[in-house]
Amino acid sequence: KYQGDIDWKAVKNYGIDGAMIRAGIRGYGSGEIVADTNFDTNMKNALAEGLKTGAYFFSEAITVEEAKEEAEFLLNAVKLPLVLDLEMIDGDDGRNEKLSKEEMTKVALAFMKEIADAGYQAMLYGNIRTISEMVDLTQFEDYGLWFAYYSNEIYIPYKVSMWQYASDGKVDGISTDCDVNLMFTQE
Numbered sequence: 271k272y273q274g275d276i277d278w279k280a281v282k283n284y285g286i287d288g289a290m291i292r293a294g295i296r297g298y299g300s301g302e303i304v305a306d307t308n309f310d311t312n313m314k315n316a317l318a319e320g321l322k323t324g325a326y327f328f329s330e331a332i333t334v335e336e337a338k339e340e341a342e343f344l345l346n347a348v349k350l351p352l353v354l355d356l357e358m359i360d361g362d363d364g365r366n367e368k369l370s371k372e373e374m375t376k377v378a379l380a381f382m383k384e385i386a387d388a389g390y391q392a393m394l395y396g397n398i399r400t401i402s403e404m405v406d407l408t409q410f411e412d413y414g415l416w417f418a419y420y421s422n423e424i425y426i427p428y429k430v431s432m433w434q435y436a437s438d439g440k441v442d443g444i445s446t447d448c449d450v451n452l453m454f455t456q457e
Contacts, residue, residue: 271308273446278315280443288322288453290416290432292355293347295328296340298364303343313348326353326395326416330365332373334380341384353393353416354381356400366404375405382413393431401428416451430454 271292281289291312294305309325316323325348331337337354344352356378358367366374378394385392393414394401401407401417407428414431417424424433432453439450 271306273308273444273448275308275445276312276315277443278312278319278321281316281441282319282321282443284442286321286441288324289316290324290326290353290451291316293325293327293344296330296336296365298330298359298362301330301332301336301365303340305343305347309347324351324353324393326355326393328355328357329378329381331377331381332365332369334377337377337381338384341381341388345385345388345390349390351391351393351414352385353395354378354385355395356404357396358400358404369404371404371406375409378405379409382410386413395434398426418449 291309292306293309294303296303313323313325325344327340327344329340331340358364366377369377382392382394391414393416394410395416395418396404397418415428416432416434417426417430418434419426420436424430432451434449434451436450438447441448
């Protein structure tokens with residue numbers, strides 16, 4: 271919803287091959303699941319232009335049950351590569367930031383297992399802070415990692431499936447800055 275109305279034809283003509291589209295969020299204050307109001311339109315129009323697409327869910331799960339609920343929401347939203355977006359909330363406290371690293375790892379693994387058990391590729395999204403402070407990344411070796419690191423070079427001692435290298439990308443067809451990524455694996 272933050273990019274407004276996207277001209278997906280212009281995005282494709284700009285040379286973009288694919289897009290990760292947010293399906294929804296769990297409110298970091300309320301804990302309620304909220305669908306992204308532009309998800310269906312963005313997914314339909316991106317696919318109509320032949321773009322490779324995936325979807326992600328911005329997580330604030332604090333229990334295994336909530337993680338499973340988020341996975342179910344995402345599975346019902348789309349049948350594509352599915353991603354758990356773990357982030358710390360700037361300037362505020364997220365619900366899941368109160369969990370220990372061990373607890374958050376269990377919650378995130380529950381999400382990943384639900385997605386994988388449903389037959390889809392599961393991926394964890396995070397920056398260096400979230401993947402080093404929030405979860406034990408060594409327990410996610412069976413899943414993809416979408417790593418957010420804004421630099422010209424990337425270094426991380428883990429296999430990275432996707433690299434988000436900037437948040438201020440300019441793409442024809444999108445009126446606002448957007449995240450830009452490179453995918454290193456086959457879908």
